[in-house]
Amino acid sequence: MPDHSPSDRLLQLLQTRFGYSEFRPRQAAVCQAVADGRDALVVMPTGAGKSLCYQIPGLARGGTTLVISPLVALIEDQVNRLLSRGVKAGRIHSGRGREESRETFRSYLRGELEFLFIAPERLAVPGFAEMLKQHPPSLIAVDEAHCISHWGHDFRPDYRLVGERLEGLKNTPIVALTATATPLVQKDICVQLKLRDPSLFIHGFRRENLAIQVVDALPSERADRISAVLADPERRPAIVYAPTRKKSEELARELRGLKAAAYHAGMTSADREDVSVAFLNGTSDVIVATVAFGMGIDKANVRTVVHAALPGSLESYYQEIGRGGRDGLPSQAILFHCYSDRKTHEFFLDRDHPDTAVLAKVRAAVPPTGSVLADELRGSVRGVDAEDFEKALEKLWMHGGVKIEHGEAVSLGIEGWKKPYEEQRKHRLAQLDSMQAFTESGGCRMTTLIRHFGDTEDGTRACGICDRCAPVANVRVLDELERGIVAQTLASLSGRDGQAVGRLFDEATSFDSRVTRSGFERILSALARARMIEVLQSEFEKDGKVISYRRIALLAAGKRAKAEDVAAIEIDGDSMAGARAAKVKKKLGTTRRAGDGRAPVVADPERASELPKLFEDLRAWRLAEAKKKGVPAFRVLTDRVLYAICEERPTTEDALRMVPGMGPKLVQAYGEAILGRVNGA
Ligand code: ADP
Numbered sequence: 124m125p126d127h128s129p130s131d132r133l134l135q136l137l138q139t140r141f142g143y144s145e146f147r148p149r150q151a152a153v154c155q156a157v158a159d160g161r162d163a164l165v166v167m168p169t170g171a172g173k174s175l176c177y178q179i180p181g182l183a184r185g186g187t188t189l190v191i192s193p194l195v196a197l198i199e200d201q202v203n204r205l206l207s208r209g210v211k212a213g214r215i216h217s218g219r220g221r222e223e224s225r226e227t228f229r230s231y232l233r234g235e236l237e238f239l240f241i242a243p244e245r246l247a248v249p250g251f252a253e254m255l256k257q258h259p260p261s262l263i264a265v266d267e268a269h270c271i272s273h274w275g276h277d278f279r280p281d282y283r284l285v286g287e288r289l290e291g292l293k294n295t296p297i298v299a300l301t302a303t304a305t306p307l308v309q310k311d312i313c314v315q316l317k318l319r320d321p322s323l324f325i326h327g328f329r330r331e332n333l334a335i336q337v338v339d340a341l342p343s344e345r346a347d348r349i350s351a352v353l354a355d356p357e358r359r360p361a362i363v364y365a366p367t368r369k370k371s372e373e374l375a376r377e378l379r380g381l382k383a384a385a386y387h388a389g390m391t392s393a394d395r396e397d398v399s400v401a402f403l404n405g406t407s408d409v410i411v412a413t414v415a416f417g418m419g420i421d422k423a424n425v426r427t428v429v430h431a432a433l434p435g436s437l438e439s440y441y442q443e444i445g446r447g448g449r450d451g452l453p454s455q456a457i458l459f460h461c462y463s464d465r466k467t468h469e470f471f472l473d474r475d476h477p478d479t480a481v482l483a484k485v486r487a488a489v490p491p492t493g494s495v496l497a498d499e500l501r502g503s504v505r506g507v508d509a510e511d512f513e514k515a516l517e518k519l520w521m522h523g524g525v526k527i528e529h530g531e532a533v534s535l536g537i538e539g540w541k542k543p544y545e546e547q548r549k550h551r552l553a554q555l556d557s558m559q560a561f562t563e564s565g566g567c568r569m570t571t572l573i574r575h576f577g578d579t580e581d582g583t584r585a586c587g588i589c590d591r592c593a594p595v596a597n598v599r600v601l602d603e604l605e606r607g608i609v610a611q612t613l614a615s616l617s618g619r620d621g622q623a624v625g626r627l628f629d630e631a632t633s634f635d636s637r638v639t640r641s642g643f644e645r646i647l648s649a650l651a652r653a654r655m656i657e658v659l660q661s662e663f664e665k666d667g668k669v670i671s672y673r674r675i676a677l678l679a680a681g682k683r684a685k686a687e688d689v690a691a692i693e694i695d696g697d698s699m700a701g702a703r704a705a706k707v708k709k710k711l712g713t714t715r716r717a718g719d720g721r722a723p724v725v726a727d728p729e730r731a732s733e734l735p736k737l738f739e740d741l742r743a744w745r746l747a748e749a750k751k752k753g754v755p756a757f758r759v760l761t762d763r764v765l766y767a768i769c770e771e772r773p774t775t776e777d778a779l780r781m782v783p784g785m786g787p788k789l790v791q792a793y794g795e796a797i798l799g800r801v802n803g804a
């Protein structure tokens with residue numbers, strides 16, 4: 124690593140103003156470049172310490188640093204932290220009173236502030252940018268900079284205009300910071316903000332304790348293969364990502380011998396609550412989640428992340444495997460896929476990107492001058508269902524085809540929306556291509572991922588633990604020791620069927636003391652795969668506690684197995700061995716069966732008439748919130764989520780978190796406001 128020893132002055136600021144003794148890796152280099160007046164782009168994972176990367180250089184440069192940040196809550200949080208350290212920080216945003224904001228701005232003009240935080244839309248307020256020009260800040264920091272790019276998922280049109288609106292401040296250096304940006308988004312950020320020869324600091328994507336494996340498997344084999352992998356207790360707790368809700372339920376049922384439960388947005392909040400509590404406290408140790416929903420699961424000791432199908436992009440894949448091994452201990456990420464997985468993605472892609480003609484139809488219904496309320500617009504567009512309408516409107520807004528003001532007033536925007544919309548769709552297909560290419564790539568998996576994120580400095584060191592760096596041994600037939608143990612075990616079972624695994628192991632050790640428990644488990648797994656035995660999950664009660672254990676039942680093939688049959692048994696010598704392909708008939712208590720009579724969560728706008736009061740309350744609140752933020756109402760919460768809240772009427776934050784479409788972030792941002800309304804209703 125090059126020597127980036129920070130100048131004494133920066134270190135001194137770190138120590139005197141923040142009370143930290145030293146810079147974290149990379150911080151010093153960023154601070155130095157930015158303090159020297161270079162434009163910079165910083166992409167580092169959450170928690171890496173990005174804030175200091177503009178705060179220290181800001182203080183070093185003197186004057187005021189202008190910080191642009193997308194969310195009021197983030198601004199408040201940062202300002203409070205700075206104030207508590209005695210740093211002079213102020214903020215101007217829609218959540219504060221006019222007079223307060225004026226006073227803050229006066230302090231800015233008097234040069235009393237070290238940091239001024241604003242939301243991007245502030246730059247559009249008449250006169251604001253002009254005033255900044257009179258008293259230019261000494262540094263501009265753009266936080267959450269990925270919001271600038273419409274390739275990202277958090278795109279905000281106001282952010283896109285930041286570059287243009289900062290035109291008058293050409294001499295002030297800019298540092299853009301984000302935790303998530305692929306090279307495409309990075310480039311977009313640099314272009315949009317017009318960064319001049321920026322220093323790029325893209326670091327921290329390497330995960331040292333995650334061993335990545337990619338397995339080509341037909342959909343019909345996957346449940347068995349996943350069961351085999353997870354049969355090894357050391358590979359649990361585990362998260363299994365399934366591509367759809369239906370698949371997550373099917374898989375949870377099919378993962379035999381494991382306490383597995385489905386977890387997805389279509390389940391009732393009560394069911395999801397049960398499942399996540401059981402997973403967090405260890406009662407169940409496999410959760411089968413849909414990708415959209417795994418976010419709510421925060422557990423440090425997840426040993427394995429399994430993908431039961433190909434993810435849609437390397438970005439989401441990386442994020443999902445990142446939930447493994449947060450405790451730093453060895454963990455695995457195993458991806459099952461085959462060529463046909465792509466079709467499923469293409470289906471979703473079509474669903475999420477209505478035809479350009481649908482967008483055009485919606486846009487054609489917008490009056491040429493003035494505006495129309497989104498609800499009225501929906502009423503006047505024929506032949507487009509509510510869901511497609513919301514999607515089409517959102518896409519039109521994203522690509523500038525319509526403007527939405529005051530949260531719901533839709534007016535015509537630019538003509539050139541079609542091209543970027545169609546490009547975005549193409550981009551999604553390209554993401555799918557890169558995901559597929561990853562499965563086929565020859566080099567180290569971790570290195571491939573790191574390169575994908577544009578971390579060129581780190582990207583060459585092979586991880587040593589992925590399936591490319593450490594290819595797994597091939598399947599082989601049983602060796603002599605194993606054959607002896609199999610013969611002994613089968614004989615013992617034909618004498619007494621259904622014996623506990625522990626007991627059979629004891630017998631095996633007295634037969635040959637070299638056999639280890641994990642070796643024995645591996646043999647059982649090979650027997651189960653050969654359909655000679657079946658592993659049954661049993662329970663008994665002792666001192667009021669339910670203790671579960673496994674028993675082995677002999678199957679027909681096991682009963683009539685001859686020496687040559689035993690010699691032909693294949694054992695998986697790879698690191699996925701230890702596997703006990705368990706075929707268990709245990710009822711999985713926590714698993715929800717499909718069609719169990721529970722009503723699905725209703726997300727049907729037609730139901731609105733049945734939920735008038737709360738629904739209207741929530742809508743009014745949402746609109747106010749949208750106005751405050753300067754975004755369309757559906758960006759706060761979609762109708763679908765509002766219906767779900769009305770349907771489920773959560774009264775606590777935990778319950779709210781379980782409402783389909785609500786994640787931890789949304790609960791943090793809006794929980795109090797929503798619960799206040801539900802509880803008041
Ligand atoms: P990010 O914005 O990258 O998610 P933050 O800037 O919020 O991360 O920093 C994460 C945490 O690390 C904060 O609590 C911060 O105070 C702490 N931190 C950052 N840099 C240092 C440092 N050099 N020494 C000690 N703590 C640090």
Ligand code: ZN
Binds near residue numbers: 585590
């Ligand atoms: Zn590797």
